[in-house]
Amino acid sequence: MKKAIVYGVTGQDGSYLSELLLSKGYTVYGVTRRTSTPNTLRINYSLTQKQFHLTQGDVTDSGSIYRLLNEVQPDEVYNLAAQSHVGTSFEQPSLTWNVTAQGCMNILEVIRSMGNRPRFYQASSSEMFGDQYSLYGGEKYQDEHTKFNPQSPYGVAKLAAHHSVRLYRDSYGIFACGGILFNHESERRGESFVTRKISRYVSDLHWATQAGRSIPNLKLGNLAAKRDWGHAEDYVEAMWLMLQQEEPMDFVIATGKTYSIEDYLKEAFQCININEYTRHIEIDEKLKRPSEVPYLRGLAHKAKRRLNWKPKIDFKSLVKRMVQYDIQSCGRCNKGIKKAQ
Numbered sequence: 037m038k039k040a041i042v043y044g045v046t047g048q049d050g051s052y053l054s055e056l057l058l059s060k061g062y063t064v065y066g067v068t069r070r071t072s073t074p075n076t077l078r079i080n081y082s083l084t085q086k087q088f089h090l091t092q093g094d095v096t097d098s099g100s101i102y103r104l105l106n107e108v109q110p111d112e113v114y115n116l117a118a119q120s121h122v123g124t125s126f127e128q129p130s131l132t133w134n135v136t137a138q139g140c141m142n143i144l145e146v147i148r149s150m151g152n153r154p155r156f157y158q159a160s161s162s163e164m165f166g167d168q169y170s171l172y173g174g175e176k177y178q179d180e181h182t183k184f185n186p187q188s189p190y191g192v193a194k195l196a197a198h199h200s201v202r203l204y205r206d207s208y209g210i211f212a213c214g215g216i217l218f219n220h221e222s223e224r225r226g227e228s229f230v231t232r233k234i235s236r237y238v239s240d241l242h243w244a245t246q247a248g249r250s251i252p253n254l255k256l257g258n259l260a261a262k263r264d265w266g267h268a269e270d271y272v273e274a275m276w277l278m279l280q281q282e283e284p285m286d287f288v289i290a291t292g293k294t295y296s297i298e299d300y301l302k303e304a305f306q307c308i309n310i311n312e313y314t315r316h317i318e319i320d321e322k323l324k325r326p327s328e329v330p331y332l333r334g335l336a337h338k339a340k341r342r343l344n345w346k347p348k349i350d351f352k353s354l355v356k357r358m359v360q361y362d363i364q365s366c367g368r369c370n371k372g373i374k375k376a377q
C-alpha cells in the first residue's frame with residue numbers, strides 16, 4: 037500500500053486529492069497549519085477514514101518537513117500549500133514568497149537529503165504565464181512551450197518554485213513534476229475567488245427574493261479578464277497521474293476553452309432565471325489589481341497524449357453545480373434558522 041503526504045490538505049484541491057488517494061488504497065498524511073479554530077470542513081469525509089492521518093506542519097518550517105518525511109517515508113509528496121490568492125499577494129508579497137516559493141524549495145531540499153526519495157508533485161499555475169498580450173499582441177493559447185511572463189507576486193513566487201522543481205529534477209534526479217494547472221473551481225472553492233463569490237451571491241439573491249427582501253449589489257473588480265475554468269475533481273486526477281509516469285516532467289492541465297468573468301456572471305444568474313444581471317453588480321475600483329492577467333487558455337495536448345487525461349466537467353455544468361450547491365446549502369441553513377427560532 038502506498039503512502040502519500042499532502043501539504044495544503046485543508047484547501048480545495050487538498051480535500052479532493054485526499055479522497056482520490058484514499059479511494060486508490062493509499063494511506064494519506066494530510067498536513068495542516070496550526071489554527072486557533074478548526075478549519076477542517078472540507079476534509080470531513082477524509083477524517084472519518086482509518087487510512088487518513090491529520091498532522092500539523094508548515095512549509096515554511098524546514099525542521100517539521102524533515103521530521104515528517106523521514107518518519108513517514110512516503111512514496112509520494114504533493115505540495116499544494118500556498119498563499120494562493122493573487123489579489124492578496126499584492127498586499128502580502130513577502131508572506132506569499134515565503135510560503136509559495138520558499139516552501140517548495142524547503143520540501144525539495146528535504147527530499148534531496150533522503151535515502152529513499154519520494155516522488156514530488158508541485159502545484160504550479162497558469163498565473164505564471166501572466167500577460168501574453170504584451171508578448172504576442174493577441175489572444176493565444178498557452179502550453180508547455182509558452183514563455184512565462186508573471187504579473188503578480190504570486191505568479192513570480194510560483195515561477196520560482198516551478199524552476200526549482202526543474203532544477204532539482206535535472207541536477208539531482210529527483211522524480212519531481214510541476215503541474216501547470218489552469219483555474220479550477222468547485223463547490224469547495226474558497227469564497228474570495230471570483231467564481232465562488234458570484235455563486236454565493238446568486239444563492240443569497242435567490243433566497244432573499246423568495247423572502248421578498250432585497251440585498252446590496254455584488255461588488256466586483258475587472259469583469260473583462262478571461263479564464264480557462266475547469267472542475268477541481270478532474271484536475272486532482274491529473275496530479276496523481278503525473279506521479280505514476282515512468283519519467284518525471286511538467287504538464288499543462290486545462291480545458292482549452294476560455295470565458296470572461298461576464299460570461300460566468302451571465303451563466304450564474306441564468307440559473308435563477310435572471311437575464312439582466314448588470315443591475316445587481318457594482319464595479320469597485322479597489323478590487324482591480326495593480327497588474328492583471330487578461331487572457332488564459334491552455335492546451336493540454338501533452339496531458340491527453342501521455343496521461344490519457346481530459347476534463348469531464350464543462351463550463352456550463354461547473355457554474356450550475358456551484359450555484360445549485362450554494363442554493364441548496366443556504367436553503368438548508370435558512371430552514372435551520374427558522375427551526376431554531
Ligand code: NAP
Pocket residue numbers: 043044045046047048049050067068069071075093094095096115116117118119120121135139159160161162216217218219220221226
Ligand atoms: P487553497 O484552497 O487556497 O488551499 C491552499 C492550502 O495551502 C490550504 O490548505 C492552506 O491552509 C495551505 N497553506 C497555506 N499556507 C501554508 C503553509 N505556510 N504551510 C502549510 N500549508 C499552508 O488553494 P487550492 O485552490 O486548493 O489550490 C491548491 C494549490 O494549487 C495551491 O498551491 C494553488 O496556488 C495552486 N493552484 C490552484 C489553482 C486553482 O485554480 N485552484 C490553479 C493553479 C494552481 P489553510 O487552510 O490553513 O489556509
Ligand code: G4F
Pocket residue numbers: 120121122123160161162163217218219220228229230231233255256257258259261262263297323324325328329332
Ligand atoms: O478568481 P480569481 O481570484 O482567480 P485568479 O486570479 O485567476 O487566480 C486563481 O487561478 C490561478 C490559476 O491561473 C491560481 F494559480 C490561483 O491560485 C487562483 O486559484 O480571479 C479571476 C479573475 C481575475 O482577473 C480578477 O481580477 O477575476 C477577476 N475579478 C474580478 N472581480 C475578481 C473579482 N477576482 C476576485 N478574486 N474577486 C473579485 O471581486
